[in-house]
Amino acid sequence: MRIAVLDDYQHAAHRFADWDGLGADVRFHAEHIADPTALAAALAGCDVVVAMRERTPFTAEVLDLLPDLRLLVTTGRANASIDLDAARARGVVVCGTDSPSSATPELTWALILAVARHVPQEDARLRAGGWQHTIGTDLAGRTLGVVGLGRIGARVARIGAAFGMDVVAWSANLDPAAAAEAGVRAVPKEELFATSDVVTVHYKLSARSVGIVGRDDLALMRPTAFLVNTSRGPLVDTGALLEALHAGRIGGAGLDVYDVEPLPAGHPLRSAPRTVLTPHLGYVTEDTYATFFAQAVEDIAAWAAGSPVRVLG
Template sequence: MVTRVAVLDDYQQVAAGLADWAGRLPGAQVTFFGEHIAGEAELVAALEPFDVVVAMRERTPFPRAVLERLPRLRLLVTTGMRNVAIDLAAAADNGVTVCGTRSHASGTAELTWAMIMGLVRGVAADDARMRDGGWQGGLAQDLDGEVLGVLGLGRLGARVARIGAAFGMDVIAWSPNLTEERAAEQGARRVDKAELFAAAKIVTVHMVLSDRSRGLVGEPELSAMRADGYLVNTSRFGLLDPDALRRALESGRPAGVALDVFDTEPLPRDHWLRSAPRTLLSPHMGYVTGKSYRVFFADVVEDIAAFEAGSPLRAL
């Protein structure tokens, strides 16, 4: 029987060229979906013929209601080793094996710094002014000697912290289980959360989203930020309280917010953030790099081949 494979959310239409699909999966029929499929009914209709589905991170949710309506599905591969948009219990109940892939860690940390620099140097505003026939109009901010506050000093947060130190910044950090020793290893000082938001010129968020961390950055944190401070979130939008964020932007504090993640993705055309003041927006590009995708799709093909051979790899 021919294995039918669906590759979802191939926005850049590059997945076919980034792995040896034909060589590793001879005889398989692979279909690449370049457009996001919104809505459970539409998703089920599109995926009914497929034995294997490849999900790009959390772009497409797979709740129980979807998995129960895909009786042919045998394998669901997600890029990365964590995907809160997949109901793993429902997958197991419906006989669906879920596997992950390795990842290339630097992309999101690098985008974090692109967004920080975009904020403090006013890159987007300068570009728009130039294209409109103008010249200088704003006064850029400095990083050297300023305070970088890292919320979550895990793998990504630690990378961001080390780069901050290279810019000559005083790096402070907080997370619920962070120790002084772990912070010092990454060139940071552990402080409490209130001090971090009050002291930092830049607050950058790198926490895992969970029931415990949802809405972690809310009214008290945002109102405590410096008037000239900036907030950057390349992790998960749910870490922010959206109502508190909207009020903060409308009130003029903090000075700017950069977001690479959103509550609904792709972001609807009429979403309030598209017209929010003092924001720098990126369409969830943190992991969207050539190196990341080569790791993702090479492992995807390996996962499918291993599953077909009866020895699943990287099962979640």
């Protein structure tokens, strides 16, 4: 059995699971392979591919280039970049793993605090010999607007309440009673963007939710408010966000996710003002990787034994 582990950016996958116990030829790919033809060449002869989240899409067209593929394992319980119907039609089993729920909320708050207190700027200036150049924003008594009150959004909301913030939330089908049980006020979308000092996005990406934070929403925000997105890049209209940042219409942004990943070297977000950028680190923690890769090995072993587990779709 030949196994490929993709997008192992930190050269870390090997230490989080007993790959040797599979008795297989396991190859770890640290560099992202974006071109489908190059990907097919790298995966030629592979029975099993382990994909890290949505870093590498597996469309019908890509799957057609992988005739030897029999098992596709994705970290996490869902992967919008895998065409499950196409995989099923080609006889490819797709399995997932569990995903701890604490890592992304914690990074969300790292970004909120970094933007509010200008941490990267002050760090850079201090190292360059400077001292105290900015004035931070208090969070206590301010309003936190949560776009999407699911598992992660609800956890972010609870932390906001612990900071003494007034927490409001919106999603297309948010039940006000359920929001109240979570200690959050459900409000219309327009009110959330117009009244929040911090807007944080935790929405599931789908065809309907692409651009759910658009130009009109950003135009409602206060010039001192800032936007944080640790969910998926396409949820926010990047062009409109860049315009708002350069025009000073919003106070800043903290971003962990992008329309194209890895973010191209010359992308305008890299030089956008009043931003804190991280390279999709929301789930990149020791505990999360330990779960991802250990269960990926379990998935492979179970499939090889004829009893697949955590099958998706």
